[in-house]
Amino acid sequence: MKKFVPFLFFLSFLSVLFIGVGQAAADAPKLYLNGKPLESDVEPAVVNQTTLVPIRVIAEGLGFDVIWQKESKKVIVHNGETRIEFTLDDRTALVNGEAKTLLAPATAIKNRTMIPLRFVGENMGLDVYWDQKTKTVQLFQQVKPADPPPAEPPKTETPEIPAKGKLKSIEYNGLGSVILRYEGDVKANKPFVLNAPDRIVLDLPDTAFASDFLPEPPVKGTGGSLTVDGHPTLTKVRYSLYSDKPSTIRVVLDLTAPTNYTFTEGQGELRIDVLDAAGPAPSQPPATEPPATDPSKPPAKKYKVVIDAGHGGHDPGAKSVLGYNEKELNLKIALKLYELLKKEPAIEPYLTRKDDTFVALDDRAKFANDLKADIFISIHGNSFTPSATGTETYYNRSDSKQLAEILHQHVLKATGFKDRGVKTAGYVVIKKTTMPAVLVETGFLSNKDDAAALQKEETQNRIAQELVAGIKNI
Template sequence: MKRFVSMLLFMSLFFTMFATVGQAAEVVPKLFLNGNLLTSAVNPQIINNATVVPVRTVSEGLGYQIVWDNTTKAATVTHGSNIIKLKLNDNIALVNDQKVQMDTTASVIKGTTLVPLRFIGEQFGLDFEWKATEKEVHMYEHATEPTEPVIPTDPAVPTGLITEVAYNGESTLTVSYEGVSKANKPLVLDSPKRIVFDFPNTGLNTFLSGQAVIDVTDSTYLQKIRYSLFSNSPPTVRLVIEISEDTGYVLTEDLGKFKLTFMPLADVPVDPNLPVDPPIVIDPQEPPASNDMFDVVIDPGHGGSDPGAKSVLNRWEKEFNLSVALKMKALLDKEPKIKAHFTRTGDTYPSLDDRIKFAENLKADLFMSIHANSGAASASGAETYYYRENSKALAAVIHKRLIAATKIKDRGVKKEAYKVIKQTTMPAVLIEAGFLSNSNDAKMLFDDAAQTRIATELVAGIKEYFKVK
């Protein structure tokens, strides 16, 4: 308890002093995590007398996963069973579904989410040290106090050292090393789409900095490359490569060198040693031919602890999504050739993985996720998203019907890697029926007659796609 009180006293003094310095001289501090310099496209800022820092930079430095949902304008940080949700322009965070007030709102600058440093310290369990002379903020993970005496051991010595990370300006990235090094199986993440490689028992040559960022311009495949000494025990180097959609790669290894060659996904060669099933060719413009029952999954977005976007009418997106879905249910239940299944029929929150698993287990013929948008007050209109080619024809039909129902601006059919339409395998679409942040759109979306029109047209679109009379 004494250590905790001392920590609070220090943090109070630190934030007061730092805010004063920031107002007088606009000092931009350097951020260090466990001794490693953290770099980001956006520097720490002073907002409403509170110091805010890039949450992705800190969380990824700790090995946490962070995902940005452009639909809800929210960032989700995951570490083990702990989940932190931060919403744009909101000073209330959800920590394991419990509301926590922050010193100031979460904000986005140049595409980077910034949150109060005090909140980072409290929720990520970090200690702070302010070095006034150097104008540096040092963050440290809490050391675990052993319950029994521990015999000191020498620090682990890496078996390999990375000596160079080189990008040729086109489609090849080369990682050179000395000694013995292996790359773990890569992790592919979204928002932004990136590939994460860890090199265990590997350190960085003294000529390389603790963390470096390579911005890539004019590349078809790459957006950004960054690497760092991710962990000291055991020594681990992490390489993160932000890539464009529909980008694949081939990893080749040679003595002292890893070579990544990037290319369109369709051009990635198939391992000849893997068994290959006979190809099944389906015309993406035509729905599956069948005289049997069609299984359709309707997914009312958000729900429960995740309310989605808030409208200018002080009502939540989850209400609109569910209301339209239930109106669709009443109509679909009367269709003899369509069996409707719903990811939720009440104010509950199935996770995105639960929704995907639900549709996959049913071997559904179609998946539709219902949402409403949010943005600037002037933004208006409806749009329909798809990801895979087998969903493009469905998106065109559904969007035509959506515009007929809403009678608002046509923002078009768009391709986007939203998880529920990317990781499902059946034709899948996600609709954004209008902008809750626009007063005209919001009034229409929460009008019962308009919701009935939307439900009726969406059901008609499903029937049109399946050519059901």
């Protein structure tokens, strides 16, 4: 009865606070879940004396998944234990298959499904309070009462079973890879995709947050997020304690469109490579072949080649196991390539950066586009687990495939590393450039052998020389 009294007071207060339908948004209370604000582009509203709240923001804050079925106008909220189905303009909801009546029908406001607050509180395990001082609605997850003690308690308490693994960090490498580092024994479930909105979901059962990652033990449904900049579809990485029995962490990659990805498991690390928007690459005309030239005459045109040394300035890139930064290696190879291309009478080379300065990804692509360059080459070093090794090359559009295949074979010849293939990806510098463009991952700085070889000037010279040879073969 004690929990119901604050709720009744809250409802009576709302009837005084709001007057009629269509009350100004400025009067709408702010929502808080477990003491933290819930951000939403649609505020709570009062319709016919019933307070409606956006179901998605509350459900996702609790760790529920929300699915929108456009054709049937149905919203499904579930977390493995509870499944609730709402239908727009319908006052009946299904809770684990049981029909329940809403005080008001599910309503769409600004493309957000709004549900009566009272129903949300009663069916999603929430206590609802009105905070008079701050004018906020405070939602708290109910704490399940403990089981009564046995008639004859055991002499020794059974300790709680700890999680088998701990998540230490979540990082985004700036090139489409989300890396999860852990300690202990972590057996991740297979990632799966959800739509409306599009997202990739990864669950880590028997896993808790390491204390240096989240110092305070999170409440079920709470966690944090990592904002992603510069990727064509990946916008944010969210993580939360999805379940506490057993401790399960859920990681969600928010996307703006359906996107291809790969998932790799390594020792102490998990990696999701978010590639490109799903579907075939747009049709593009093949790369133009340089016209045949008469050796006795000067070339009719100089072919502009833009060399992009990845990272730079406050963005060091990957850290090599030998202590040097990726940005240093990338620049060394780029400068060597630049000097060699300057000696070619038919080629005019350009650098996106000549020293240790930071250049935004969009600015690198714009630089090449404004030059009306013929070729764009971005040079990088890779990083994953100590055992990962090899060279790989990425392209985005079909007009870049031939360039990627030719340069890849030449870089392989220079490094002698494992052939990891030619792949497609949506990296900004090869997606937003308008000419044939590739991104070359020379080797893995996380691998002792790769890092040692790439540190040698003779290897860097060979890579630069083979890139020249590849360019001249295009």
